[in-house]
Amino acid sequence: MTETLPPWHEIVLNVFKANEVKLITYVPDNVLKPLIQALHADPYFTCFATAREEEAVGILSGAWMAGLRGILLMQTSGFATLPNVLASLPCAFQIPVMMMISERGTLGEFNVGQAAVCRTMRPILDSLAMEHHTVSRLDECEMIVDRTLRQAIMTQAPAALILSPLLTGGKVVAR
């Protein structure tokens, strides 16, 4: 018997609540649109866009040290702007900056720039020794997101969740 699961963005929103992740900063991505919309609509969350992803890493670091948990939502290209600030702020100071990355550049990408930048993402995460997991199945979504956030908080270490097009459908172009 298979139970019907809610869409990925509903699962993610509920896991944020369960972990008291209240501050949502983002530079938008098309795939993240339903999640961003739902977060804006829910008064539990403080949700806003920043001009750059780097800024959001600063905001989340300050907020966490002062007692407010948050997460940064972005796309692959946004993550590629971050290695310097990740290495010198959350990694060096042991601050659990949490990130959710919509994976562009793979499984049917139409933009060659996105495809190239996508290949840098996991090597950067690995070289920063940062915990990261890719969510590709709806039935694993809750556990991976929940456990990753919990571990980040408990170990005071930054972490990244990558949302695969296998989960979200990705961004597709008409043939």
Place this chain on the structure above:
Amino acid sequence: MSGTTHNLKRMYRFDLTTRLVAKLKQEEAVIGGIGHSNFDLWAAGHRPQNFYMLGSMGLAIPIAMGVALAQPARKTFALEGDGSLLMELGCLTTVAAQAPKNLIIILFDNGIYQITGGQPTPGLHADYVAIARACGLTTAAWAADEVEFERMLDNALATDGPHFIGCKLDSQGPKAQTERDPAQIRDRFMRGMGTKKNRTLG
């Protein structure tokens, strides 16, 4: 208060930082940016509510904004150099959009990257107060001298912000060098913010 950079006195960063710290009676948070901003914050006398940035150039204002959002009742200062602000100018729009009432930005504008050898920044013809205003921080102003700096601090401590205070600096270097131990800096700051409560030795 001045809207232009003509006739502004060039002030000494350590002196301004000391004047600021002397006014902090309510455990206000202070984030010292990369460059010599955090050095003089350290030199002015360590407080548990001080956070010293050791990298992440340009993030003093965002870090302070995060603290301000987390603790709306606590006044929170960002001390940022002009070179650093240039690297993250867009953050002024984010500050203006969210408008945290308890955030106070102090810009230390010496026109150079002092810590890396004193090279002039490309902001030679830039007016950072005008930029801040144009981003929506409409009460941004330059401090003409030390007396006015103190008056602007009093106002910022007594009224809702976000506030932006620009200071033109002379070319004197920092008074001391911050002790570089990020995990300890973060731990002490969290205790200063009341987010870690257990007593520690020492």
